[in-house]
Amino acid sequence: MKSLPSTWIMGWRRGMIEIRQFTRQKESVVFTTLFPVILMAIFGSVFTGEISHGVKFSQYFLAGMIASGLINSGFQQLAINIPMERDDGSLKRLRGTPIPATSYFIGKTILVFTSIFVQVFFLLIGGVLFFGIHLPTSAHKWLIFALIMFLGIGGSTALGVAFSNVPKSGRGASAVVIPIVIILQFFSGVFFVFTQLPHWMQQFASVLPLKWLCQGIRSVFLPDAFAQSEVTHSWETGRTLLVLSIWLILGLVISIRTFKWNRE
Amino acid sequence: MLHQIRLIRDLHSSAFDLWGGYGEGSPSYLFAFFDSAWQDEDVSVIEVRNLHKTYDRLEAVDGIDLSIDQGEIFAILGPNGAGKTTTVEILEGFRTRNSGEVRVLDFDPQFKGKGAREFRDRIGIVLQSTSDAGDLTVYETIHHFSGYYSNPRNPLEVVESIGLGEKKRALVHTLSGGQRRRLDVGLGIVGNPELLFLDEPTTGFDPEARRDFWELIRGLRELGTTIVLTTHYLEEAEALADRVAVINRGKILEIDTPANLGDRSTSLARVHWESAGKMNEQFTDKPTEVVAKLMKEFTGEIPKLAVSRATLEDVYLQMINDSDGEST
Known part of the structure; x- marks a missing residue:
């Protein structure tokens, strides 16, 4: 008697098929990949000049664009697409097979990871070529970047799965999710310099993960001197990793506890 | 063989309910035999x-x-x-x-x-x-x-x-x-x-x-x-x-083979024909006899002769109607 493929193998297969399905939607591939670059082009043209410590706006917004890509491809995509998959019957069909929910999550994570990887790749290339972005040279900075991206992708995916239980239907999902994501981005310093936001907004955003994600990515791409211009005059790298880890764990617990294959 | 096993099992399950399961005083030894009989068949x-x-x-x-x-x-x-x-x-x-x-x-x-x-x-x-x-x-x-x-x-x-x-x-x-x-x-x-x-x-x-x-x-x-x-x-x-x-x-109204559902196989046949410009119909368990009799009455073709039995649709609609009628 042969045994069932392991959770990890099924998760890997889910990931590959999710990517293949995603790449068949040509428009959405082009748009998702280039959206952060386009945003950066717009912001880079509107806000020219320096913030402080020789940091140009475009350099500052690079962090915001990466964080924005993270929340869009993870949280927003999943919180909209999973209710749609629930409505069109594809989740129910999976539920009728031996695949565990964990494999389904692994597949989604692989899709989000791949999509972010491609976006960041194009964003960095575009930034260096057209907007005079400087990339960090120390291995230490890249290591922190990898850590933050790991926590960010994990957290964004897990919270997206967790939030997918909120919209009542697939059709209504984007109406619920998109405003939340946009407001969250305004509050967290994706589109503006965080320290120039009203105080109450800053405090509110400090509880949520996106602000920390932006700040963490800034610590990688901005010169260390710029840390003086942050809220506490430091990068707070330890606290950033801690907050992101807490949100990741919270997202995992909620999504595992509340995930539903179908609406009964 | 399959049919016999099913019969035994159905008997068993109705008796099982009567005695309220393998409760005290139920002759469980009797049914244990049947239990093992149909479990072995694994049907x-x-x-x-x-x-x-x-x-x-x-x-x-x-x-x-x-x-x-x-x-x-x-x-x-x-x-x-x-x-x-x-x-x-x-x-x-x-x-x-x-x-x-x-x-x-x-x-x-x-x-x-x-x-x-x-x-x-x-x-x-x-x-x-x-x-x-x-x-x-x-x-x-x-x-x-x-x-x-x-x-x-x-x-x-x-x-x-x-x-x-x-x-x-x-x-x-x-x-x-x-x-x-x-x-x-x-x-x-x-x-x-x-x-x-x-x-x-x-x-x-x-x-x-x-x-x-x-x-x-x-x-x-x-x-x-x-x-x-x-x-x-x-x-x-x-x-x-x-x-x-x-x-x-x-609720289940009936379980049977399609041919036997609603006593279809034993239900009366319907013979209908035309005589003197109006339709006649007769329900009978001997349709051949009725047709033989009609052949003597008519010379040549019996006008609009048809012999039919209840279709699955007939018995199905009858069953659904009856059950809707009972519950209203």
Whole structure:
């Protein structure tokens, strides 16, 4: 008697098929990949000049664009697409097979990871070529970047799965999710310099993960001197990793506890 | 042999209820013998006793008993909202029940813990229509799903067997409704299931596609797959099923072979003909005798002569009407 493929193998297969399905939607591939670059082009043209410590706006917004890509491809995509998959019957069909929910999550994570990887790749290339972005040279900075991206992708995916239980239907999902994501981005310093936001907004955003994600990515791409211009005059790298880890764990617990294959 | 075993078991289960199970004073030794007799035969794939499911005080399933044998095509027939899909979804493990006993392949389908994945490894489910984006090809979809099972069928063979061999490289969203339904069946059988559930598989098919589909299902039976089918097409039940359960308002009205349902095989034949410009009809258990008599009355052709028996549709509609009448 042969045994069932392991959770990890099924998760890997889910990931590959999710990517293949995603790449068949040509428009959405082009748009998702280039959206952060386009945003950066717009912001880079509107806000020219320096913030402080020789940091140009475009350099500052690079962090915001990466964080924005993270929340869009993870949280927003999943919180909209999973209710749609629930409505069109594809989740129910999976539920009728031996695949565990964990494999389904692994597949989604692989899709989000791949999509972010491609976006960041194009964003960095575009930034260096057209907007005079400087990339960090120390291995230490890249290591922190990898850590933050790991926590960010994990957290964004897990919270997206967790939030997918909120919209009542697939059709209504984007109406619920998109405003939340946009407001969250305004509050967290994706589109503006965080320290120039009203105080109450800053405090509110400090509880949520996106602000920390932006700040963490800034610590990688901005010169260390710029840390003086942050809220506490430091990068707070330890606290950033801690907050992101807490949100990741919270997202995992909620999504595992509340995930539903179908609406009964 | 199968029939005898079923008879013994039915006797047993009714006696079992009379005595209130293996309670004190029940002659359990007597039934233990039968128990082992039919367990050894291993004929029963699905056992349901006194199943209840309520939605907002509506009794969607109201005390259903079922016993489905290995290798059988069992059809559940009933009007929309009769409780067919709810019953089947309880058997598949999609829904929980309010009360009653359910064993499917010796497993309680609503149990979520250990063994649930192994259970789903042994069954195949074809749901009512799915409408995903269909961005994969037919072959990719079947091949991918085969990767969920311990002992899958060869994906290419499955694609051929559902008649989509020429469409294997076509994207799913380019398929016609009937082709897409075939793909659904392909996904249901790729895991090499012992038991296959089909929920209204041919809704929206043209007659030819329906007939092709029936051939596909018959082919699966040849392989020994047990098939549970819900449908509201009578001719489908008649063409495919070994036994039919007619269900209305959450209750089973009758379970029998399509030929015997509603005492169809023993019901009176209807002879009708025209004489003196008006139609006559006579119900009889000896239609040949009636026709012989008419032949003497008429010279040559008997005008508009027809001899018919109740169709499955007649007995079905009668049953549904009777049960609706009782409950109002």
